[in-house]
Amino acid sequence: MHRTTPQWQAADAAHFLHPFTDFQGLARKGARIITRAEGIYLWDSDGHRLLDAMSGLWCVNVGYGQQALVDAATRQMQQLPFYNAFFQTATPPAIELAELLAEVTPPQFQHVFFAGSGSEGNDTVVRMVRRYWDLLGQPERQVLISRRNAYHGSTMAGASLGGMSGMHAQGGLPIPGIAHIEQPYFHAHGQGLTADEFGLVAARWLEDEILAIGPGKVAAFIGEPVQGAGGVIIPPATYWPEIQRICDKYGVLLVSDEVICGFGRTGRWFGCETFGFRPDLMTFAKGVTSGYVPLGGVMVGERVARVLIERGGEFNHGYTYSGHPVACAVALANLKLIRELRLVEHVHDDVGPYLAEQYAALRGHPLVGDAETCGLMGAILLLKDPAHRRPFAEELEIGMVCRGHCFREGLVMRAVGDRMIVAPPLVITRGQIDELMALVRRCLDLTLADAQRQGWLS
Numbered sequence: 368m369h370r371t372t373p374q375w376q377a378a379d380a381a382h383f384l385h386p387f388t389d390f391q392g393l394a395r396k397g398a399r400i401i402t403r404a405e406g407i408y409l410w411d412s413d414g415h416r417l418l419d420a421m422s423g424l425w426c427v428n429v430g431y432g433q434q435a436l437v438d439a440a441t442r443q444m445q446q447l448p449f450y451n452a453f454f455q456t457a458t459p460p461a462i463e464l465a466e467l468l469a470e471v472t473p474p475q476f477q478h479v480f481f482a483g484s485g486s487e488g489n490d491t492v493v494r495m496v497r498r499y500w501d502l503l504g505q506p507e508r509q510v511l512i513s514r515r516n517a518y519h520g521s522t523m524a525g526a527s528l529g530g531m532s533g534m535h536a537q538g539g540l541p542i543p544g545i546a547h548i549e550q551p552y553f554h555a556h557g558q559g560l561t562a563d564e565f566g567l568v569a570a571r572w573l574e575d576e577i578l579a580i581g582p583g584k585v586a587a588f589i590g591e592p593v594q595g596a597g598g599v600i601i602p603p604a605t606y607w608p609e610i611q612r613i614c615d616k617y618g619v620l621l622v623s624d625e626v627i628c629g630f631g632r633t634g635r636w637f638g639c640e641t642f643g644f645r646p647d648l649m650t651f652a653k654g655v656t657s658g659y660v661p662l663g664g665v666m667v668g669e670r671v672a673r674v675l676i677e678r679g680g681e682f683n684h685g686y687t688y689s690g691h692p693v694a695c696a697v698a699l700a701n702l703k704l705i706r707e708l709r710l711v712e713h714v715h716d717d718v719g720p721y722l723a724e725q726y727a728a729l730r731g732h733p734l735v736g737d738a739e740t741c742g743l744m745g746a747i748l749l750l751k752d753p754a755h756r757r758p759f760a761e762e763l764e765i766g767m768v769c770r771g772h773c774f775r776e777g778l779v780m781r782a783v784g785d786r787m788i789v790a791p792p793l794v795i796t797r798g799q800i801d802e803l804m805a806l807v808r809r810c811l812d813l814t815l816a817d818a819q820r821q822g823w824l825s
């Protein structure tokens with residue numbers, strides 16, 4: 368059905384409660400209606416083209432319009448659109464995907480538990496690690512430690528694991544048995560230290576917390592290799608190996624939330640490979656299907672899988688759509704395409720280093736306090752006085768000012784506070800990165816011009 372943009376916006380405001388949205392604010396402005404996409408570009412209902420430097424919501428790793436994924440979904444819907452994996456049944460796509468995931472993930476992973484999303488995957492993590500310690504006769508090991516400004520989803524357990532204060536303020540969160548330590552954000556917490564020194568200091572906050580709670584009560588530590596929604600916070604190289612050492616020392620399970628970092632984003636298949644640690648569990652979603660259909664899950668390392676399997680008894684947990692055949696068929700096609708197009712190598716050897724060079728060159732810009740990348744994730748910290756590391760006043764919402772320019776200029780770049788972040792589709796070419804950088808520079812310049820005109824720099 369064809370409607371004009373105002374007609375879409377009116378119907379949207381009348382009936383659609385959007386996620387993470389101030390409903391009145393949106394109704395006043397009207398939603399941006401996206402109607403089609405191809406490659407790394409989106410088009411809105413007015414026919415404007417946008418370069419989607421956020422891969423939808425960090426998920427469209429293979430880019431839009433990949434026919435192989437469409438064909439896989441069509442074939443599977445025709446043959447068997449749904450059957451469940453409860454009651455000792457299975458479907459070929461779920462089995463084949465489990466097999467392929469065991470192949471592309473690090474060697475300790477031979478088993479998978481499927482869910483419908485990243486949030487559900489992290490709910491599974493909470494249930495599973497507590498079950499693991501129960502089965503080992505240590506039921507007092509209940510506490511999961513996470514980090515402030517982490518994002519682990521929006522269900523009760525996901526939002527509790529996450530460290531977003533705005534989310535904890537609503538709905539009585541966090542649930543019991545979740546603790547948070549400070550994030551490894553060098554700009555905020557690393558004054559007076561080198562990055563490598565800070566990485567060790569930040570990791571030892573975990574040890575302090577384990578000792579404060581009591582090692583016999585800590586079940587697991589969970590973290591994103593690079594915090595995505597928190598603003599692309601890239602930890603120093605020393606951080607994760609030290610986290611690993613601490614988890615090993617106290618027998619605490621290590622969980623890597625790979626929902627964003629997985630499937631090539633950091634230049635290896637998984638973020639834990641880029642940062643050199645060996646998780647016991649890995650949550651995945653987003654890039655596993657490139658977002659074409661919803662799918663998530665948990666890779667279960669042999670340490671945990673053996674206990675769940677061999678100690679027996681029913682694990683009273685699962686979802687109607689655990690191992691959904693259409694979602695699994697699309698994931699299979701997606702992972703095969705990532706291999707065929709050699710996208711992980713493309714990020715690692717070619718466009719990742721190229722983006723890093725381009726970001727390094729932004730550092731002289733009068734608004735840029737930091738410009739850093741990891742694989743195909745990038746963050747620019749906007750400061751009013753980079754030389755003295757002075758921030759803009761919070762109420763100016765400088766990130767939102769910049770983001771406004773981005774949309775008008777045809778670029779989707781997200782603002783998280785004063786950090787402007789990107790995570791473009793892995794299929795992006797060098798030529799398209801040039802186009803992205805021209806837009807980024809133009810939007811920074813327009814933001815600078817606003818700041819000068821309004822007197823925000825003094």
Ligand SMILES: *Cc1c(COP(=O)(O)O)cnc(C)c1O
Nearest residue numbers: 484485486518519520626627652
């Ligand atoms: C998006 C995200 C989630 C939640 O995934 P959903 O599919 O939205 O439930 C969990 N963890 C991380 C790191 C994420 O980025």
